[in-house]
Amino acid sequence: xxxxxxxxxxxxxxxxxxxxxxxxxxxxxxxxxxxxxxxxxxxxxxxxxxxxxxxxxxxxxxxxxxxxxxxxxxxxxxxxxxxxxxxxxxxxxxxxxxxxxxxxxxxxxxxxxxxxxxxxxxxxxxxxxxxxxxxxxxxxxxxxxxxxxxxxxxxxxxxxxxxxxxxxxxxxxxxxxxxxxxxxxxxxxxxxxxxxxxxxxxxxxxxxxxxxxxxxxxxxxxxxxxxxxx
Numbered sequence: 001x002x003x004x005x006x007x008x009x010x011x012x013x014x015x016x017x018x019x020x021x022x023x024x025x026x027x028x029x030x031x032x033x034x035x036x037x038x039x040x041x042x043x044x045x046x047x048x049x050x051x052x053x054x055x056x057x058x059x060x061x062x063x064x065x066x067x068x069x070x071x072x073x074x075x076x077x078x079x080x081x082x083x084x085x086x087x088x089x090x091x092x093x094x095x096x097x098x099x100x101x102x103x104x105x106x107x108x109x110x111x112x113x114x115x116x117x118x119x120x121x122x123x124x125x126x127x128x129x130x131x132x133x134x135x136x137x138x139x140x141x142x143x144x145x146x147x148x149x150x151x152x153x154x155x156x157x158x159x160x161x162x163x164x165x166x167x168x169x170x171x172x173x174x175x176x177x178x179x180x181x182x183x184x185x186x187x188x189x190x191x192x193x194x195x196x197x198x199x200x201x202x203x204x205x206x207x208x209x210x211x212x213x214x215x216x217x218x219x220x221x222x223x224x225x226x227x228x229x230x
Contacts, residue, residue, distance in 0.1 A: 001143035001194055005161045006185035006226060007039075008122055009048035011058035012103045018049045021101050025080070026066070027118050042066060043114070043121035048183070056206075056214075056222035062179030063172065065096065065108035065124035065163075069116040073097075076109055087174040098174035106176035124163040128178030129219045132156050134201075135166045138218055141197045161186060183222040191225040 012018040015038050022028045028040040028047065038049040050058040068076060077097055080086055084099040096110035114120035129135035136146060136156045144158035154168040167178035188194050191213040195205070203216040212226045 001190075001197065002161050002186040002188050002225070004187035005045045005122060005125075006187055006224070007046040007048050007183075008062075008064060008125055009050050009056070009058040009183035009185075010062055010101075010103065010105055011052050011060055012038075012049045013051070014102070015049060015051060017102045022047065022049070025083075026107075042119050045122045046185075047122070050183075056183040057181050059105075059179035059182030059221075061104050061106070061177045062182055063106040063108070063126040063165075063176035064122060064179075065110050066119045067112035067114045067121040067123045068109050068119055069114055070094065070111040072116060072118070073109075073111050080109075089173050098176070100174075105179075106174055122162055124165060125182065125184065126165040126167055126172070126176065126178045127182055127219065127221055128169060128180050129166045130168070131218075132166055132168060134218055138198055138201055139164060139166070142194060179221075181220050181222070183224075185224040185226060188225045188227065191227050194225040 019030065019038055022040050023030055028042055031039045031041050036051040036053045040047040048058065073095055080099060087098040089096050094111040096108050098106060098108050101107055110123065112123055132154060139158055144160035144164055146156060147159045148157040154170065156166045158164045171177060195213045195215065201218055203218060203220060206214040212224055214222065214224045216222055
């Protein structure tokens with residue numbers, strides 16, 4: 001049902017400080033900048049950095065993961081470790097490194113099958129939820145499929161346009177936390193069909209047009225469904 005992740009929005013206090021981190025430290029290209037919002041290009045997904053001046057706000061303390069080519073991992077580690085106290089995790093044959101941006105978001109750079117060069121997409125976003133069962137059912141009706149459950153923490157991992165991790169309040173790898181009031185944008189062939197699938201459980205329908213639908217999920221996260229033709 002959902003065919004791509006259009007954007008992830010984060011809340012920042014200072015656009016210039018955030019721009020320095022994402023543009024200079026992580027080599028992202030800046031697409032646009034306004035008084036209260038900055039958009040960086042991360043492959044086919046936009047990373048939106050937004051001051052808390054309006055709704056939807058960007059996510060707070062959001063853990064999310066950038067894709068990098070497997071062959072670039074050591075170079076990223078060597079470069080970032082000069083300034084940051086990195087943490088590392090191994091997932092089967094691939095590795096990920098973790099660091100924090102200036103606003104307390106846990107940023108993961110993980111080996112993926114992408115072309116690059118550099119950061120080439122977002123492959124995971126973690127949301128904090130009150131009820132795993134409720135949240136997993138909600139996102140399943142949007143086409144996400146459960147891939148992994150539990151372990152040593154209360155969480156569910158679901159696969160869709162990207163990996164969506166649902167966490168009850170906790171600290172994960174590198175003391176990461178799931179994001180609150182996260183703003184996600186998704187591409188879909190039919191925005192109204194996406195709304196119909198979950199309309200009985202949303203907190204609110206913020207906007208509904210032929211081009212896009214904006215809702216709040218049961219935990220207050222903003223979801224925008226945008227038609228691929230737009």
